[in-house]
Amino acid sequence: MIKLLHDWGIINSRQSILFMVYATLLHVGILGMNDVLLNFYFVSLGHGEETIGLLQSLPRLAGFLTSIPVGLLASRFGARRIIVISTIGCSLSFFTLVLFPSLPGLGFSRFMLGLLYGAQQIALSPLMFVLVKPEMHTRFFASHNVVSMIGMAIGSLIGGILPSVMISLFGAAAGVDDPHTPFAYGTSLLVAGAVGLASVWPLVKMDSTIDTVKKVTLPQTRPIRIPWLRLSMLSLPLLTFGFSGGLTFPFYNLFFRVQFNQPDYAVGTILSLGWLGMAFVPLLNPLWENRFGRVWALGITLTIAAIAFLGLGLAQGLFIAIVFYVVGASFRNVMQPIFQPLVMRHVLPEQHNIVSSLNMVLWNIGWFTATAMSGFLQKEYGFGLIMQLVAISVLFTAMSVVLIFRNRTTQFEQGQTA
Numbered sequence: 250m251i252k253l254l255h256d257w258g259i260i261n262s263r264q265s266i267l268f269m270v271y272a273t274l275l276h277v278g279i280l281g282m283n284d285v286l287l288n289f290y291f292v293s294l295g296h297g298e299e300t301i302g303l304l305q306s307l308p309r310l311a312g313f314l315t316s317i318p319v320g321l322l323a324s325r326f327g328a329r330r331i332i333v334i335s336t337i338g339c340s341l342s343f344f345t346l347v348l349f350p351s352l353p354g355l356g357f358s359r360f361m362l363g364l365l366y367g368a369q370q371i372a373l374s375p376l377m378f379v380l381v382k383p384e385m386h387t388r389f390f391a392s393h394n395v396v397s398m399i400g401m402a403i404g405s406l407i408g409g410i411l412p413s414v415m416i417s418l419f420g421a422a423a424g425v426d427d428p429h430t431p432f433a434y435g436t437s438l439l440v441a442g443a444v445g446l447a448s449v450w451p452l453v454k455m456d457s458t459i460d461t462v463k464k465v466t467l468p469q470t471r472p473i474r475i476p477w478l479r480l481s482m483l484s485l486p487l488l489t490f491g492f493s494g495g496l497t498f499p500f501y502n503l504f505f506r507v508q509f510n511q512p513d514y515a516v517g518t519i520l521s522l523g524w525l526g527m528a529f530v531p532l533l534n535p536l537w538e539n540r541f542g543r544v545w546a547l548g549i550t551l552t553i554a555a556i557a558f559l560g561l562g563l564a565q566g567l568f569i570a571i572v573f574y575v576v577g578a579s580f581r582n583v584m585q586p587i588f589q590p591l592v593m594r595h596v597l598p599e600q601h602n603i604v605s606s607l608n609m610v611l612w613n614i615g616w617f618t619a620t621a622m623s624g625f626l627q628k629e630y631g632f633g634l635i636m637q638l639v640a641i642s643v644l645f646t647a648m649s650v651v652l653i654f655r656n657r658t659t660q661f662e663q664g665q666t667a
Contacts, residue, residue, distance in 0.1 A: 265380045265389070267451040271336075272393055273400040274451070278444025279339050279366075280397075281404015281524065282411065285517045286441065288502050289412075290434035294350055298503075302624025305499040307356055308363025309491075309617035312370075313610055328372035328602070333452045335372070336445065338365035343442030347435040363613075371609050374589045375601040386593075390586040391534045398528030398582070402521040404441075409517015411437040428513070475603055483592050484607040486649040490584055491612035493558075493642040495619025496626075496635050501574070504632050509567045519571055526579030531586045543591045544654045547584060551647035554580035555640045562636025581643055591654065615642075 291301045338361065345358040381389045412433035416426060425432045505511045505519050537546035557577030564570035589608075596604050626635050 262380070264455055267455050268377070268380060269393065269396050271448050271451040273396045274444060274448035275336065276397045276400030277404040277407070278441045278448065279336075279343075281401035281521075282408040282437070282441035282444070283343070283404075284401065284498070284520060285405050285408030285502055285513070286411070286434050286437050288500065289429070289506075289513065290346070290431065290438060291355070293429060293431045293434050294355075296352075297624075298627045299624035300352070301503075302620055302622070302627070304355055304359050305623070306495070306617050306620035307359040308366065309495065309613040309620060311360045311363030312367030313613035313617060314364075328376035329452060329455060331372040332369050332376065333449055335365040335368040336449050336452070339369065340442045340445030340449075343438050343445065346438055350431060350435070367609055367613065371602065371605045374593065374605050374608075378590070378593055378601060386590040388535055390590055391531050394531045394582065394586045395528045398524045398526075402524035402528065404444075405517045405521040405524060407517075408437065408441070409514040409520075411440060412513060415440075475600065477607075480596065480600065480604045480607050481611075482653060483595055484604060484611050485653065486588065486646050487608050487612040488615045489642045489645040489649065491615025492619045493581065493615075493639045493646065494612075495616035496623055496639050496642075497558075497578075499620055500623060500627070500632075500635075503627070505567075505570075507627075508632055509570065511567070519574070522571065523575050523578045526575040527582035530579035531583050534583060534586055537583075538587065543587050544651055547587055547591075548647045548651040550580045550583040551643055551650070554578075554583075555644040555647065558636050558643060559640040562633045562640070577639075577643075584646070588650070595654075 288301055288305075291304060296304070342358045342362040342365065345361070346355060349355070349358065377389060377393060378386065412428040415433050415436040416428045419436060420426050420433075423432055427433070501520055501523070502516050505516050511519065534546065537550065540546075541549060554577050557573045557580065561570060561573035561577055564573055592604055592608065593601055623635065626638075
C-alpha cells in the first residue's frame with residue numbers, strides 16, 4: 250500500500266515513506282491487536298463492565314493531565330524525538346500489563362499508556378504538517394489514515410487468532426489449553442508490544458534535523474502571546490468527537506461478543522472490516538473537499554455517521570449491525586484527516602504544537618468522560634442507549650465544525666497576521 254501511495258505521488262520523499270512505515274507498524278501492534286485483545290484479557294482476569302470502563306478511561310485521564318506540557322516540550326525538543334520516546338514507552342506498557350496483572354498494576358499500565366500515547370498524538374500532526382508541501386496536506390493526512398487503518402485491520406485479524414496460536418505454541422509447556430485464559434491473552438499482548446517496539450526503527454532512520462516549528466524573530470520588548478480562548482474554540486469539536494469515540498472504540502469487541510455471541514476470531518474479522526472502511530472512505534476526502542469545502546465535507550460525512558450509529562443501536566441481526574458499524578465508523582473517521590489540517594491552517598506556525606495540545610485536551614476530556622460512564626451504561630441500559638448517545642454526539646460534532654469554521658478565514662488568507 251505504501252508503494253502504491255508513492256506511485257500515485259502522494260508520498261514521494263524518503264522522510265514521508267519512513268513515516269508511513271512507522272504508522273503502519275504502530276497501528277498493527279499498539280492499536281489493532283490491542284483493540285481485540287485488551288478487554289478480553291480484562292474479562293479473563295475476572296473484571297466486570299464497570300471496572301473495565303474505568304481501566305479504559307485511565308489513558309484519557311493521563312493524556313488530559315499532560316497534554317499542554319507535552320505540547321510545549323514538542324516545540325522545544327522537536328516532534329520526532331517526542332514520538333520516538335513516547336512510542337517506546339507505549340510499547341513497554343504492554344509488558345507491564347502482563348507482568349503486573351493486579352488491578353493497581355493494570356491501572357498504572359493504562360495510565361502510562363495514555364501519558365505516552367497522548368504525547369505521540371500531540372507531536373504527530375505538527376510533524377506531518379512539515380513533511381509535505383501545503384497543497385499536499387489533505388492527501389498526506391488521508392494517506393496516513395489509509396496506512397494506519399489498514400494496519401489496524403491487519404492487527405485486528407491477527408489479534409483474533411493470536412490467543413489460539415499462543416496456546417498451540419506454548420500452552421503445553423505452561424499447562425494451559427484454553428485460549429480464553431490470561432496466559433493466552435497476556436502472551437498475545439506481549440507480541441503486540443514487540444511489534445510496537447519495531448515501529449520505532451523507521452523513526453530513528455528519519456532525518457533528525459526535521460524542525461516542526463518555524464522560528465519567528467520578535468522584538469525583545471514584545472512578549473509572545475498565546476490566544477488560548479481562540480485556540481480552544483477552534484479545538485472545541487474534538488470534545489464531542491472524543492466522547493463518541495470513548496463510548497465505542499474501547500468496547501466494539503464486547504459489543505459484538507455480548508450482543509451477537511461472536512467468538513474471538515469472528516470479532517477480530519468484524520473489527521478489521523471496520524478498520525478497512527475507515528481506511529478507504531477517507532480516501533474520498535479530497536473529492537468531498539473540492540466539492541463542498543473542508544467544513545461542509547465534515548458536516549455531511551459526520552451526519553451520515555450519526556445516522557449509521559443510530560441504526561447500529563437498533564439492529565437486531567448480525568449482518569445489518571456489521572453494515573451500520575462499518576458505515577458509522579468509516580464516515581466518523583473522515584473527521585481527523587480533514588480536521589487536523591483545517592485547524593492548523595487557522596493558526597500561526599509557532600502555535601501548531603499548542604493547538605495540537607488543546608485538541609488532545611478536549612478529545613481526552615470527552616473520551617475519559619465516555620469511557621468512565623460506559624461500564625455503568627452497559628450494565629444498566631445496554632448498548633442500544635450507548636449507540637443513541639454516540640449518534641447524538643457525532644451530530645453535535647458536525648454542527649460545531651460548521652458553526653465554528655464556516656465563515657472563518659485562515660491565517661494564510663489573512664497574510665499570516667495574528
